[in-house]
Amino acid sequence: MDKELVMGIDVGGQSTKLGVVNAEGEIIAQTVISSLQEELIDYINELTKAIKGLIAETVREGKVKGIGIGAPNGNYYKGTVEYAPNLKWSYDAEGKPTVVDLAALVKSFTSLPVTVTNDANAAAMGEMAYGVARGMKNFIMITLGTGVGSGIVVNGEVVYGHDGFAGELGHTIAIRNGRQCNCGLKGCLETYCSAMGVRRTAQEQLAKHPDVKSPLRSIDPEKISSKDVFDAAETGDKIALEIFKTTGEILGRSLADFVKFSAPEAIVLFGGLAKAKKYFHDDLVAAMEENQLQIWKGRIKVLYSSLKDSDAAILGASALAW
């Protein structure tokens, strides 16, 4: 008899990662496509081909019986991606973000059952099953990627809320009337503590200190990445260190407020920016403690995903398909 396999798909703002997972929780094959297509039909075309390619690649290992997808603004109840500002193919002809029936589309072209959730919820499920949150019943996953996502686990279960959209902590207001966010609001946490946010902080810091030399000045300001800032920090660059310090402080203040909601055992940070933890962790924890109620001072762990790159999200999404 064929072994049972499932597929996990992690839709990010830049790229979409696909993996086939066996019953032991091992990713036995994976691939990646771009998420930057402007037209929905182009994205679905590439996605469908990648899915079929992976299924063909693993046919001797077993039978893929279902697909789980983690996507920004993914809705667990409806299988949709709704109003996702960082995905161009989710905009309608008039340029407005709209509702994409992702589960129905992928199911139509693959004939497999498809379940969708928020990408950060998927990462939380992966972290709970295979990562640093193993055995935890209450934690908050914060994904620091192109944007800032979140997955909230209460009593061992992901919180979906009334409508399936729970966990949009990246769009809680970090600074009232602050930076304009793609979502339409101002001052969202995402505008400070994502890859986009770090770039804007870099632009601001470079402009604010015109006399301070920095390797970041040799990079197109519109293309500064978290990796660039990390590399500059590694050389001792003051601007880069200041960028991470600010980022850590703003994130820490917001995390203090998130704790007041669900009293988690830990907050788990994940995503590209988390790789620079040595440059922001202390400032993050200091800001979090400074803004914390007495009952939680010194008691909430701040952890970093130990899973390789996108593995948590692929594994978590795949868990939906079992």
Add this chain to the structure above:
Amino acid sequence: MDKELVMGIDVGGQSTKLGVVNAEGEIIAQTVISSLQEELIDYINELTKAIKGLIAETVREGKVKGIGIGAPNGNYYKGTVEYAPNLKWSYDAEGKPTVVDLAALVKSFTSLPVTVTNDANAAAMGEMAYGVARGMKNFIMITLGTGVGSGIVVNGEVVYGHDGFAGELGHTIAIRNGRQCNCGLKGCLETYCSAMGVRRTAQEQLAKHPDVKSPLRSIDPEKISSKDVFDAAETGDKIALEIFKTTGEILGRSLADFVKFSAPEAIVLFGGLAKAKKYFHDDLVAAMEENQLQIWKGRIKVLYSSLKDSDAAILGASALAW
């Protein structure tokens, strides 16, 4: 055979309300004591006597088999009240808020099983069983009393979190570096949208507009109550109307962020200040919508408790005892 009864106790910053509840969810006897004692022994003494009095009063109706208590910073797992800044008897000899083992104390003097929870969690349970949240699986209860409390219901269950303290939304930061809160932080929602907060807003508004006449000027500024402001608003007083407008705006902005956490079907407002809803509801909803993500615009209900005064909290606390 004796009918089974339970007792529900609602510990508020000003007063503690006790009620005996029958299996039909009716409060068949109730009484109230002050919460303002400075010494723990005095509070427990009065509380114990009130409990025994109510039990004696209802002895012909049935047998009280347990006690449920809702209290600020009440811990469901441990039966304690910890670091409750608004309860003087919870401070130690050095004037620092401390841990009161409320369940153990009440059990010692009554020989009844005692369960403790956050006062707002108790109100949420009462609202879910008997009030406007009947049948709802996901909602957030905000209690606007001496302070601001919250009870969060996800999938039909109160969120307690890892340590039993979940739901301290009154201490999320509404205005960064804003008003000093009793909890030690600055700018907590509670410093703006509680009875204490309304008083401070009144003091500020009166000072800011010295030339505007207002009936509030005839009241000792340290004693202005939400009821005073309501009465002034009823006469068309501009200062009073401005106070409620500001209060509604600040609360609405915070509520928008709370929705991003658990995507509730509704937010239920409760407590003394909620009685002035006609003067702040529209501004609250406008501010909430303005700060809301597209996916939730116009979709989250803002409801007001329909249960009489403290009934929700007594009924909710009593539900713990069944």
